[in-house]
Amino acid sequence: MANFVLLYQGGGMPDTPEEGQRVMQAWTDWFKDLGDALVDGGNPASATKRIASDGSVSDDTGPTGYSILKADSLDAAVTLAKGCPVLDGGASIQVVETFEIM
Numbered sequence: 001m002a003n004f005v006l007l008y009q010g011g012g013m014p015d016t017p018e019e020g021q022r023v024m025q026a027w028t029d030w031f032k033d034l035g036d037a038l039v040d041g042g043n044p045a046s047a048t049k050r051i052a053s054d055g056s057v058s059d060d061t062g063p064t065g066y067s068i069l070k071a072d073s074l075d076a077a078v079t080l081a082k083g084c085p086v087l088d089g090g091a092s093i094q095v096v097e098t099f100e101i102m
Contacts, residue, residue: 001070003039003098004077006084008065011091026085034069037080042067064091 014020031038048062065086071077074097081093 001072004069004071004074004081005096005098006042006067006069006077006081007063007094007096008067008084008086009063009092009094011064011086011089023085023089026088030083030085033083034080037069037071038067039070040068063094 014023027041031041042065044065045063048060050058050060050062052058067084069077069080071080074095077095077097081095084093086093
């Protein structure tokens with residue numbers, strides 16, 4: 001089993017407290033559905049800087065959040081990611097397989 005980082009891009013914050021509660025409940029339900037596949041629920045992200053190989057630094061539009069799952073394959077991780085509530089808010093998800101270096 002490998003770990004997969006889900007990188008969220010885009011989306012937005014809820015407009016009302018009621019919508020915020022609905023969104024939080026959707027995340028709670030998704031995490032519960034994932035069960036043992038959930039390694040780290042993650043966090044939202046905000047400001048991003050990019051450092052180039054020459055050492056220069058620039059502002060960047062980076063991920064808006066992440067989660068980490070474990071799954072048997074990339075396809076299985078994608079299937080799990082399709083249930084993520086961030087998609088309902090207009091975001092997209094990049095699913096990245098990680099591996100351990102021996």
